[in-house]
Amino acid sequence: EERKQNLQRSLLIQKKKELRENELAKQEKLEAEARKKRAEAEAESEKIRLEEDAKKREADRLNQQLVDIKREEAGKLAAKLAEDLKNKNVKVNTEELEGMDTARLMQLQVEQLEKEKRELQTRLKTMSKKFDHTERAMRKAEIPLLDRDYDE
Amino acid sequence: DDELLDIDFSDIEERYRVDMPTGYETVVVVDNTPKVGEEKKDRLLNAIKKIFKDIGDIKTIHMPMDSATGQSKGYIFIEFETVEQATQAVKLGNGHKLDRAHVFAVNRFDDIEKYTSTNDEYVEPAEVPFVEKEHLKSWLADPRARDQWVMMKGDEVSIYWNNKSEQPDLDHSRSNWSDMYVSWSPKGTYLATFHKQGIALWGGPTWSKINRFAHPNVKLIDFSPNEKYITTWSHEPFLTADGEHHRLAIWDIVTGRQLRTFAIDAAVAAGPEGKQKIDWPMFKWSYDDKYVARLAPGMISVYETPGMGLLDKKSIKVDDVQAFAWSPSEHILSYWTPESGNIPARVSLMRLPSREVLRTKNLFNVIDCKLFWQQSGDYLLVTVKRAKSKKATTTNFEIFRLREKDVPVDVMEVDSVLEVTNIYWEPLGSRFALLAMEGTKIVCNFYQMVPAAAPAAAKGKKAGPSVGDVALGVKLLKSFDAKGTNQIIWSPKGRFCLLAGVRAFQGEIQFWDVEELVMMGSGEHYMCTDVDWDPTGRYVTSSVSWWRVQTDTGFIMWTFTGQQLAKQAVPAFKQLLWRPRPPTLLSEEEQKQVKKNLKEYSKQFDEEDAAQTKAVTREVLERRIKLWNEWAEYRNRVHADYEAAADV
Amino acid sequence: MRPILLHGHTRSLTKVKYNRDGDLLFTVSKDAKPNVWFAHNGERLGSYDGHNGAVWDLDVSYDSKRLLTASADNTCRLWGVESGKELFRWNTRTAVRQVAFAQGDRMALYVTDATMGQPSTIWVVAIEEDLENQSDEFERKIIINGPKATVASWGDLNKTIYTGHEDGTITIWDAETGEKIKSVKSHDSVISDMQWAPDYGYFITASKDHTAKIFDAKTLRVMKTYTTQRPVNSAALSPIRPHIALGGGQEAMEVTQIGGAKQGKFETRFFHLPFEEEIGRVKGHFGPINTLAFAPDGRSFASGAEDGFVRIHYFDDDYFEFNYEEESLTA
Structure with missing residues (x-):
């Protein structure tokens, strides 16, 4: 009876053990799977991170390039504007010009164009008047000659 | 105002009427013969017989003598056998130069008869009384130094004083004054109106009729530069006394006399390419009205005024001559002939009356030449077009320097991508403008002639856009995109010019100062058909003529700098013409003083x-x-x- | 300020009209679909669906509750402004050209066209507050012998009716008896618009004869003439300034579009009323302007054109600051 009981107990233990082992194996398997998944996820995220890093670097590089181009163009424009202004004898000293940023130069350019426009208008007005007055003066001086011309 | 409604041409129609036979149709009158006494009578008659001997037998010849002086009266009657011979005698003898002082005027006796009513003897036709000279120039003395223009609106023709931006003052206006259009004489003395029966000229402060020229259905006229003569043309021929069909007549403006008429084949008039538009003026005047010349196949016929005989009795033979042009300041003819066999194309300059050829320039592979004289006759610019490929052409300029010894010629290549449209000389200056196409792009170039002594210096100085563009004596001043332009119009005083897009274009106008090479201003007159300078170069008008566009007719007045002064909407507006002015009477010294x-x-x-x-x-x-x-x-x-x- | 463009019509505009408060703009066109818009932003509030032909005219009641439309589909219709529902319909034998509420909104008139053997006729109808009682019977009928009426409106206190005609004539009718009181022919061609001064003392007409004129309401004397180079399709009086607005043009002008212009060249032209001098132009349309209206506060105006667009322009400040010195130099 006792043996039977012992046997039963040992069987039970055995069973429990087996169960536990199974349990453990299962758990281990699960854990392994989880670990694997985690590792995969980590790898994935690492890959994404790397890709993003690469993208960012590329973008930064392009940005930098753009900035460089812009700066270069701005520089060229500045040089051109400075050249223009210098050619037009605008009273800005050369060193000061070279130190100016594009916006300031552009502003100077606009001011210059406005000024030129104003000057042209003034000049045209003076010239128109001179032309008109010359013509009228000539005519006035001619009138006595016309009279003489008629008499002949 | 009766004289207007129906201008009476009956007296002049009478004068040129073709009459029934009178029995004198074989008789001609030779006028302007020397006045001689009895002792020289026979010698003169023999000389005259000799001149006409080729025509046919002279039946009778009669020289009336003045009993008071014992001298001949200066004219002779010749009777021929046939009417044809008499006609021939008029043609051949008219304009014949016996000597320096005696240029024959030969007329048919019947024609003379018409002038003289019942008198047996030829009497100089009574001169048409014309208004005195002083009246004809009164407008020049306006105290406010204003200029006039004539405007045609509907059937109304009006003359206005220009008041800048203010309302113009009306000087004179009449309804139905002209059946077609109106035209000024080159110095502004006369206003010509067109009528079914002919042309009438008006002038003076009251705009009275000065003279009229009977030419049925006259369509075109051309004044000589000094307003002595006028040429008239009608598509419909009129019948001459000799029964011929003529289309063109040349008149003396002051006396109103018809100097000569010409048949002119309608096909010839239409031009070599059979263009519908006739090449006008057909007869080109020398600068001083002394000669008038016309192109005929293989020759240039030069007639001498007032006799209208051929200069030295024969035309200038030039094989295959294509076009000719007078110098605007000398008796020099320019003309060109195309390539033929081994003979190259040629541009020649000939002095008259000597017929001495001053200069000839040989040219090869030429398609076409165009002759452009600078206004004071200092330069002749010839555009020479050559084939580049099947479709494309290239052009170069040959510029004759008339003021230098042996007339040197500058050769200037035009950028081969450019198809030259036209060139425009600056009046009173030595600059010219060029309009050309570069593909669909329109390009305008300004050039400057460099005086003979200067080219080397000019070359050295880096002034133009490129040294490569500087030909021997021509400097490119500026080259630019002239979008929307199809015409360049110089101020009559030079220096300023307009770049305009008219008729087929949108009506954009640019106002340029070519001295400073700046555009002074710009504007738009949509659908604009005409752009004109006032005679003083102070104002510009742009207008939309009802003849071409039926909406928004009227005109805009601008200053020469491109400022719009006034815009006038004028219904049925047809024409606005500034009255030209004669050159100033002030001497150089007096002008300086002013x-x-x-x-x-x-x-x-x-x-x-x-x-x-x-x-x-x-x-x-x-x-x-x-x-x-x-x-x-x-x-x-x-x-x-x-x-x-x-x-x- | 930038103009407000109202897209919504598919064909040329025939009439634009503000309600009394000026917050709504009603528009009709040849596309058979009247619209109502918020005037301040151009947002469409709704449309009135039902017509089967071009709509020639509209009128809106004083309280902005009811809308009348006149159509080429041989109907004149009454609509609920808010509901968009058709409330009533008068069936006619020919196209309805004009429609107008009488002052007080208890009456209306509409004008039928002279076609198919029918004379041009003015119909006066009663408008019931309660639609149950609304009848399609007319109160009065005035037959127009002679050139047909192209515009029609009520005179002061509904005592008279004013019509403008095809030949340029203007006629005053006794609204009660239907008798002709007065008739003058001061225009040389079709009268295309007639708009009243707020106090009914005078009105302005637009005509194909290239002019607009101001008439004294009582005598029909021409007080002012504004000359242009185009047929005038519409003329409006500013409610606050001595200014008038003219719209018109002819199709030939469309060639201006060829250049691919972003902005049309058809202009609303403004004139100084007493001086008859032009004071300004507002460009924008791509076709002739058919109809113009000032907002009741005079601070903006609406234009409807052949191009199918309605534009609302608010005046800049300088418009209100602009004055002729002469206006204040007077006694």
Whole structure:
């Protein structure tokens, strides 16, 4: 009876053990799977991170390039504007010009164009008047000659 | 105003009428023969017989003598066997130069008869009484130094004084003054009107009729540069006394006499390419009205005024001559002939009356040449077009320098991508403008002639856009995109010019100062058909003519710098023509003096202008105040009526 | 300020009209679909669906509750402004050209065209507050012998009816008896618009004869003439300034579009009323302007054109600052 009981107990233990082992194996398997998944996820995220890093670097590089181009163009424009202004004898000293940023130069350019426009208008007005007055003066001086011309 | 409604041409129609036979149709009158005494009579008659001997047998010859002086009267009657011979004698003898002082005028006796009514003897036709010279130039003495223009609107022709931006003053206006269009003579003395029966000229302060020329259905006219003669043309031929069909007549403006008529084949008139538009003027005047020349196949016929005989009795033979042009300042003819066999194409300059060839330039592979004289005759620019490929052509300029020894020629290549459209000389200057196409792009170039001594220096100085563009004596001043332009119009005073897009274009106008090479201003007159300078170069008008466009007709007045002064919408507006002015009577010295004293004048003009502006402003102000008060009164009245009605 | 463009019509505009408060703009066109818009932003509030032909005219009641439309589909219709529902319909034998509420909104008139053997006729109808009682019977009928009426409106206190005609004539009718009181021919061609001064003392007409004129209401005397180079399709009086607006043009002008212009060249032209001088132009349309209206506060105006667009323009400040010195120099 006792043996039977012992046997039963040992069987039970055995069973429990087996169960536990199974349990453990299962758990281990699960854990392994989880670990694997985690590792995969980590790898994935690492890959994404790397890709993003690469993208960012590329973008930064392009940005930098753009900035460089812009700066270069701005520089060229500045040089051109400075050249223009210098050619037009605008009273800005050369060193000061070279130190100016594009916006300031552009502003100077606009001011210059406005000024030129104003000057042209003034000049045209003076010239128109001179032309008109010359013509009228000539005519006035001619009138006595016309009279003489008629008499002949 | 009776003289207007129907200008009476009956007397001149009578004069040129083809008559029934009179029995004298074989008799001609040779006028302008030397006046000789009895002793030389036979010798003269023999000489005259000799001149006409080729025509046929002379039946009788008679030289009337003046019993008072014992001298011949200066004309001779010749009777031929046939009418044909008499006709021939008129053609051949008219304009014959016996010697320096005696150029024959040969007319048929019947024609003379018409002038002389019952008199047996030929009497000089009574000169048409014409208004005295002083009246004809009165407009030049306007105290405000204004200019005139004539405007045609519907059937109304009006002459106005230009008042800048203010309303113009009407000088004169008449309805149905012209059946077609109107035209000024080159110095502004006469206004020509067109009528079914012919041309009438008007002038003087009252715009009275000065003269008229009977030419049925006349369509085109051309004045000689000094207003001595006028050429008239009609598509429909008229019958001459000799029974021929003629289309063209040349008249003496002062006497109204018909100097000569020409048949002119309609096909010939239409030009070599059978163009519908006739090449006008067909007869080209020398600068001083002394000669008039015309192109005929293989020759240039030069006639001498007033006799209208061929210069030295024969035309200038030039095989295959394509085109010719007079120098604007000398008796020099320029013409060109195309390539033929081994003979290259040629541009030649010939002096008249000597017929001495001054210069010939040989050219190869030429398609076409065009002759452009600078206004003072210092340069002749010839554009020479050659084939580049099947479709494309290239052009170069050959510029003859007339003022230098042996007439050197500058050769200038035009950028081969350019198809030259036209060139325009600056009046009173040595610059010219070029319009060309570069693909679909329109390009305008300004050039400057460099004096003979200077080219080397000019080359050294880096002034033009590129040294490569500088030919021997031609400097490119500026080259630019001239979008929307199809015409360049120089100020009559030079320096300024307009770049305009008219007719087929949108009506854009650019105002250029070629001295400074700047565009002074720009504007638009949509659908604009014509752009013109006033004769002083102070104003510009752009206009839309009803003849071409039926909406928004009218004109805009601009300053020469491109400022719009006034816009006038004129229904049925057809034409606006500035009245030309003769050259100033002031000597160089006197002009200098005026310029020197300009300040004095200026002060006075400023005062005058200020007073004028003030007067106008006051007028406008007064008108507005009147209108404003009238309206206020009206509103008050209505309101009072309303209140009164409401009370009832 | 930038103009407000109202897209919504597919064909040329025939009439634009503000309600009394000026917050709504009603528009009709040849596309058979009247629209109503918020005037301040151009947002469409709704449309009135039902017509089967071009709509020639509209009128809106004083309280902005009811809308009348006149159509080429031989109907004149009454609509609920808010509901968009058709409330009533008068069937006619020919196209309805004009429609107008009488002052007080208890009456209306509509004008039928002279076609198919029918004379041009003015119909006066009663408008019931309660639609149950609304009848399609007319109160009065005035037959127009002679050139047909192209515009029609009520005179002061509904005592008279004013019509403008095809030949340029203007006629005053006794609204109660239907008798002709007065007739003058001061225009040389079709009268295309007639708009009243707020106090009914005078009105402005637009004509194909290239002019607009101001008439004294009582005498029909021409007080002012504004000359242009185009047929005038519409003329409006500013409610606050001595200014008038003219719209018109002819199709030939469309060639201006060829350049691919972003902005049309057809202009609303403004004139100083007493001086008859032009004071400004507003460009924008791609076709002739058919109809113009000032907003009741005078601070904006609406234009409807052949191009199918309605534009609302608010005036800049300088428009209100601009004055002729002469206006204040007077007694």
